[in-house]
Amino acid sequence: MPRNAESTAFRSALEVIRGVEPRVAxxxxxxxxxxxxxxxLIASENYAxxxxxxxxxxxxxxxxxxxxxxxxxxxxxxxVDTVEALAAEHARELFGATHAYVQPHSGIDANLxxxxxxxxxxxxxxxxxxxxxxxxxxxxxxxxxxxRRELGDQRMLGMSLDAGGHLTHGFRPNISGKMFDQxxxxxxxxTGLVDYDKVAETAREFRPLVLVAGYSAYxxxxxxxxxxxxxxxxxxxxxVDMAHFAGLVAGRxxxxxxxxxxxxxxxxxxxxKSLRGPRGGLVLCGPELADQVDRGCPMVLGGPLPHVMAAKxxxxxxxxxxxxxxxxxxxxxxxxxxxxxxxxxxxxxxTGGTDNHLVLIxxxxxxxxxxxxxxxxLDSGIVTxxxxxxxxxxxxxxxxxxxxxxxxLTTRGLGTAEMDTTAELIHTVxxxxxxxxxxxxxxxxxxxxxxxxxxxxxxxxxxELLTGFPLYPDVELG
Ligand SMILES: *Cc1c(COP(=O)(O)O)cnc(C)c1O
Numbered sequence: 001m002p003r004n005a006e007s008t009a010f011r012s013a014l015e016v017i018r019g020v021e022p023r024v025a026x027x028x029x030x031x032x033x034x035x036x037x038x039x040x041l042i043a044s045e046n047y048a049x050x051x052x053x054x055x056x057x058x059x060x061x062x063x064x065x066x067x068x069x070x071x072x073x074x075x076x077x078x079x080v081d082t083v084e085a086l087a088a089e090h091a092r093e094l095f096g097a098t099h100a101y102v103q104p105h106s107g108i109d110a111n112l113x114x115x116x117x118x119x120x121x122x123x124x125x126x127x128x129x130x131x132x133x134x135x136x137x138x139x140x141x142x143x144x145x146x147x148r149r150e151l152g153d154q155r156m157l158g159m160s161l162d163a164g165g166h167l168t169h170g171f172r173p174n175i176s177g178k179m180f181d182q183x184x185x186x187x188x189x190x191t192g193l194v195d196y197d198k199v200a201e202t203a204r205e206f207r208p209l210v211l212v213a214g215y216s217a218y219x220x221x222x223x224x225x226x227x228x229x230x231x232x233x234x235x236x237x238x239x240v241d242m243a244h245f246a247g248l249v250a251g252r253x254x255x256x257x258x259x260x261x262x263x264x265x266x267x268x269x270x271x272x273k274s275l276r277g278p279r280g281g282l283v284l285c286g287p288e289l290a291d292q293v294d295r296g297c298p299m300v301l302g303g304p305l306p307h308v309m310a311a312k313x314x315x316x317x318x319x320x321x322x323x324x325x326x327x328x329x330x331x332x333x334x335x336x337x338x339x340x341x342x343x344x345x346x347x348x349x350x351t352g353g354t355d356n357h358l359v360l361i362x363x364x365x366x367x368x369x370x371x372x373x374x375x376x377x378l379d380s381g382i383v384t385x386x387x388x389x390x391x392x393x394x395x396x397x398x399x400x401x402x403x404x405x406x407x408x409l410t411t412r413g414l415g416t417a418e419m420d421t422t423a424e425l426i427h428t429v430x431x432x433x434x435x436x437x438x439x440x441x442x443x444x445x446x447x448x449x450x451x452x453x454x455x456x457x458x459x460x461x462x463x464e465l466l467t468g469f470p471l472y473p474d475v476e477l478g
């Protein structure tokens with residue numbers, strides 16, 4: 001019977017849950033077992049610390065705290081104030097920002113808060129001002145229509161989806177695509193890199209209200225100083241969504257021109273990706289936008305999640321420790337080792353490599369679609385996700401890319417030698433997989449052929465690779 005505090009805490013929690021609905025306790029246990037066994041290369045995932053996880057499971061979940069510190073719509077928020085203030089303070093100190101708003105429930109929510117703050121700051125919109133003066137439930141139908149009319153033709157310039165941009169940067173499947181008239185900038189077809197002259201040219205033509213930088217699938221650094229100059233040249237507000245690479249900013253891998261905080265008017269992020277915190281988001285900004293940002297709840301957010309803010313405070317405190325900088329450097333070293341290992345074996349990579357935490361393999365080099373490659377790797381115990389590549393010939397559903405990232409495996413302690421083995425496993429699977437034939441006799445974009453014996457062999461090799469790097473080594477559920 002393990003006696004350490006972490007094992008005791010999680011075992012006791014599961015015992016209590018099992019007393020009410022055993023299937024939930026079983027699913028939680030099974031999730032840990034699955035995460036321990038899989039070679040997790042999903043670039044947006046990580047493993048939060050036991051302290052971060054435990055900070056979420058408590059009575060803070062029972063508290064309503066609409067509004068923010070000093071302006072609550074509910075009484076009795078003194079302890080919520082304590083954790084919200086702590087999380088904000090850690091965020092400000094960690095990122096060198098003057099203001100931090102730590103309530104967003106996710107990255108999408110953080111972006112919505114930022115968009116509304118920018119609109120309120122920049123647009124002469126009486127209906128918006130009326131909306132902000134009141135509780136969202138008190139708005140009439142006419143208010144909403146007036147708001148839609150006023151905001152209808154504001155412009156946003158962001159990175160295109162196939163170059164690695166995010167849906168929330170003005171694309172149709174997301175509400176931002178309805179809030180803004182959007183145009184995007186891509187990457188140079190020859191190098192795969194952001195072409196700043198082209199961004200400047202598009203900005204001059206399009207005159208956006210908001211210029212957005214940030215990505216989910218671009219394997220390189222972005223020069224935020226240049227992007228800010230472009231924004232200034234057309235009078236745009238410059239926003240950076242660092243959801244994917246916040247951990248590299250926190251760990252001081254991205255500094256100077258590559259640190260978004262000193263250059264952007266407003267920065268948003270998730271807290272659960274490379275930053276390694278709980279599932280959530282936050283917004284950083286200067287004093288000009290702070291008041292509007294603080295109106296995030298109830299303007300666009302439901303009641304804050306105080307238990308998650310408590311976990312954010314814990315995770316941000318962890319990220320301020322010196323060993324988090326070592327972690328962030330190792331994340332990039334590992335991504336580069338993985339890229340080199342793949343290139344050496346003949347893989348084709350978008351931009352030819354990486355200088356952040358992710359690598360984008362162009363699997364058309366293996367004669368596959370992203371969907372086929374993703375499934376074949378999954379059969380072989382390697383968890384990745386398919387992703388479009390620039391000018392993707394297979395579209396956004398099948399795609400031609402596999403996105404892999406190192407934040408999670410680096411948290412487990414894997415290093416550059418293990419990344420080379422990982423590259424070997426990935427290359428083996430992809431080079432041994434072939435496209436299947438569809439019902440009409442043509443090459444399928446979804447079906448694939450992979451010898452199950454090979455998939456099993458690679459799965460075993462993947463779990464062997466992980467045996468030296470236990471996940472949550474101090475947690476034994478028994
Ligand atoms: C992941 C991501 C988001 C969305 O985060 P959620 O927490 O899933 O809402 C937003 N922007 C970018 C750039 C991201 O990578």
